[in-house]
Amino acid sequence: MTAATDMTSMPGATPIVRRTPKATFDAVFRNASFGAAMLVLVLLAGIMVSMVVGGWPAFREFGLGFITSSVWDTQNEQYGAWPAIVGTLSTALIALVIGVPLSLGIAVYLTQLAPAWFKKPVATAIELLAAVPSIIYGMWGLFVFVPLFAQYVQIPLSNIVEGMPVVGTILYSRSPSGLGIFTAGIILAFMIVPFIASITRDMLEQIPSVLRESAYGIGATTWEVVRHVLVPQAGVSIIGAVMLGLGRALGETMAVTFVVGNANRLSASILDPGSTIASRIANEFNEALGLQLNALIALGCILFFVTFVVLVIARLLVARVKRY
């Protein structure tokens, strides 16, 4: 403000004026932006501390058993996180197994194969998908996907695999409701595809076209170019994108709560209902008292830790790419 006044208040002066920097303004500005940056760290530390403090009674009561026990019994105040941890990791893993190839396919198609007029609308559509609120995915999952999945996949599949070794356990559902770990994984896959696809697309586009042209020049096919030139070039940043998707899949709450079946049991079948850490917290937090509340906060603490580790790995990988 004052700088502007300095300029305009001297009508007769030459336009080239060496302005003296305002020391106070600079200091205030530096401190304010430093404060804004610090606020994030303080908040993060605050969240960590309050989670650890809130969850401490549960960790102290059950020790390592809190992580390894499968019992979640509010009547007898016995809490174990294992089914929720397994549910969280397996839904996220299913989401990656389905979502990553799909995302890479989208990215490769958009950058290498698609006609120019087609690229823009598809890229925009994918970015729009990323902005759809998660509850919409959850409701779509429950109201549209679940009945179809139960009728056309789960029931026939259960009939086929019943009694078979291994697959008869993993793919058999005692009550084929359409809800379960696998359904949650599929919905999560839809949710992380836009993230991974758009980041990967950006990364592939940044690869200098001379590389690609050289590869084509020595007679490589499109597949060979993608497989041996593009993917190795963008590989690490693709992993970073996948990690960001994984971070979202691990923490997703509403959509998962809709379709995961919310059963506090460990099941050998991926088609059976289960729960994730986030869905367990969403379900029980309102009515939780005493040790149950501590156990839920401790669950949150575990999720926080897992997500934090995933994001740190993603950061490190992306940072490595930037050095080149």
Added chain:
Amino acid sequence: MRKILVLAAVAAGIAGSAQAADITGAGATFPFPIYSKWAEAYKKETGTGLNYQSIGSGGGIRQIKAKTVAFGATDAPLKGGDLTKDGLVQFPTVMGGVVPAVNIAGIAPGKLKLSGEIIAQIYLGDIKKWNDPKIVALNAGVTLPDANINPVYRSDGSGTTFVFTDYLSKVSAEWKSKIGANQSVQWPVGIGGKGNEGVSASVKQVANSIGYVEYAYAKQNKLSHALVKNADGNFPAPEEKAFQAAAANANWQEQPGFGISLNNQKGADAWPITSATFILVHAKPENPAEVQEALKFFDWAYKSGDKLASELDYVALPANVKDQVRAAWKGVTDNSGKPIF
């Protein structure tokens, strides 16, 4: 104008202050619609408002123990020992029923008959198919599919679950020993839905499923209900008079704070899964004036709120129970020991 009032109310709430004439309460979600309806009518008549936060029964108990509200509300009654320990007085306000909702192709509402024992075995995972001989035996003339049963339960802690599991504990010894009655239990089979709406959405979406929801909720959402055999061996339709019949034969003085269960009561027309919802106040409140306003509010609700309750498919308490509650209010006193009501 209304916006200004709302803003003023919010401001008063934030200030959380002495001039707030509103009665504060928190707790059970099940009676929230009727408490808000009563509050609206009461405010028109008296000018005193009610600020009720439906945070769940557990939260209601927590808040009244912490003395942050004038009254707490819970669906599962506290036991006599807990009441004396925390110096609380408990009384019922309205009743409601819990009904099993089913989704079986070709079965019209009210056409499927079940017994408590069968429901317990379904939720234990012992009865797996809808054409199980035990279900067929109760339903002569109804064609039941050869399909797996998908039981649906409340995944959040809930007074509805307490009422339902309390009923199953009463009619099934196996249920009582293996699972028991609580706001949330360890379900051996089935899928969980969050809230009445979560259960009903799952029942609607999942074929061959069975769930349990509040009667008011089932009626308003037109869920297909099943009939349940009562203690007299009849299959009454779930409606207001069946819930009243369950309350009529109960001995409300049996438990401290009227904390009885209305499940499986005798009576030809009695609906077997019925329950009241309860209010908790401190016997020696720190702020007697506000609790006095709260008791006045519930007294008004007993006198003039029955019609509103019935419109929302809640069931009013029998008149003699209301009088017993008013007598119990004599136990709520100010600092000098004088009853405030």
